[in-house]
């Protein structure tokens with residue numbers, strides 16, 4: 001049995017931030033992962049995904065400009081694209097192991113399970129920790145439908161050697177909208193099947209409608225009010241069943257991908273042994289990111305029931321945990337605007353309240369919706385859809401929410417996040433001089449009533 005000051009479960013953005021802060025302060029730290037070291041974002045999420053999206057964007061932009069300076073649509077070579085993607089992902093485990101070695105972290109490869117409130121087993125080793133950090137992330141949620149084992153998950157899609165001709169995406173959230181454009185641009189026939197009336201719940205409905213129409217026009221089938229109820233067949237020859245308007249219908253696919261939501265990865269941890277309370281979205285923590293039921297345990301990132309399950313939040317929460325491990329509970333989780341982007345084509349980005357949420361909270365806001373497809377920034381690239389919806393506090397003139405669709409939205413959303421975080425008013429944003437012509441230089445038009 002080894003004893004350390006801190007045990008960290010998970011080597012993603014959350015776990016690493018906590019572990020490094022504790023180690024830098026001189027604590028002995030053990031870090032554990034059951035998968036190759038480096039976590040989801042860099043190996044199985046954000047980073048490889050955006051490499052694929054980058055190529056799909058070139059294809060989309062070429063198709064928009066065909067006959068306007070482009071005369072031949074480039075063809076995506078899936079094999080070459082995968083090989084390029086792997087130049088990013090494959091070095092990560094070894095690089096992470098080396099970095100951890102230099103930092104003096106004690107590394108354990110395997111599944112972590114609590115055997116006592118302060119002791120973890122990994123393979124045949126037992127480690128006792130004065131404090132334990134759970135940073136085990138999320139995993140695809142169990143759907144409870146027959147044949148769900150025939151689905152591949154996002155990790156599988158991001159590492160496909162060959163792209164089948166027909167792909168069904170089960171669910172209509174972030175993953176479906178990002179993967180659909182990649183697969184369609186690479187030559188597959190793509191169907192998204194979403195159970196609710198409008199996909200991408202939580203985003204602005206007017207912009208979602210524009211995005212849905214654009215993707216449908218580009219050839220992607222998007223079924224709504226359609227709950228996937230079963231998958232049958234064998235790999236390569238699948239039938240995906242769904243219930244729509246009270247009827248069971250089906251679609252054939254070479255591949256069906258789980259894009260129906262993620263849930264905390266806690267099943268193997270035996271959290272009951274440690275007396276750690278778990279809610280619907282993960283480990284229940286207080287504002288110090290400390291378990292509400294076991295003060296020796298902290299949780300951060302996707303697995304903690306706080307904040308959105310996004311990479312910048314995982315790092316933010318991991319840093320809070322790191323500080324609190326070292327200094328005692330000094331740093332609290334602060335509510336702040338969290339920008340997020342769906343890397344669809346074109347991308348859609350959001351920060352702050354939606355119109356519906358502002359109404360629910362009884363906020364008096366000005367709502368400025370603009371369809372921007374005829375603006376120069378979009379016309380220049382013959383983009384099929386663009387728009388914005390900005391919510392401004394009627395009293396203070398501060399930005400309450402910003403929702404953007406169109407090329408460049410993933411960058412411009414950060415300007416709105418800065419404005420919200422630092423209470424820069426809509427009038428100040430309008431007066432600012434921006435480099436022209438850029439999507440940011442459209443901000444003054446987005447804010448004009």
Ligand SMILES: Cc1cc2nc3c(=O)[nH]c(=O)nc-3n(C[C@H](O)[C@H](O)[C@H](O)COP(=O)(O)OP(=O)(O)OC[C@H]3O[C@@H](n4cnc5c(N)ncnc54)[C@H](O)[C@@H]3O)c2cc1C
Nearest residue numbers: 010012013014034039040045112136137301302309310311
């Ligand atoms: C396809 C996809 C695309 C995404 N794109 C974006 C994006 O563009 N932008 C964005 O902000 N976010 C994106 N996300 C979300 C983002 O990846 C996560 O929010 C972030 O990686 C969470 O970090 P984490 O440290 O909490 O968990 P993770 O990085 O998931 O790390 C948790 C680690 O814990 C390990 N683990 C779990 N249980 C155990 C156990 N019992 N024992 C040992 N180890 C264990 C896991 O193997 C894993 O490596 C995406 C997610 C997916 C799936």
Ligand SMILES: NC(=O)c1ccc[n+]([C@@H]2O[C@H](COP(=O)([O-])OP(=O)(O)OC[C@H]3O[C@@H](n4cnc5c(N)ncnc54)[C@H](O)[C@@H]3O)[C@@H](O)[C@H]2O)c1
Nearest residue numbers: 171172173174175193194195227228259260261262309341
């Ligand atoms: N760009 C990004 O930041 C990014 C990208 C990918 C993933 N992520 C993270 O990963 C999480 C998971 O992504 P996701 O796309 O899997 O989930 P999601 O929660 O974004 O969307 C899941 C969708 O599937 C639908 N659904 C659920 N069960 C269904 C069924 N049986 N039939 C049809 N539809 C069904 C839901 O109603 C929902 O619309 C996201 O919430 C996000 O936190 C972020």
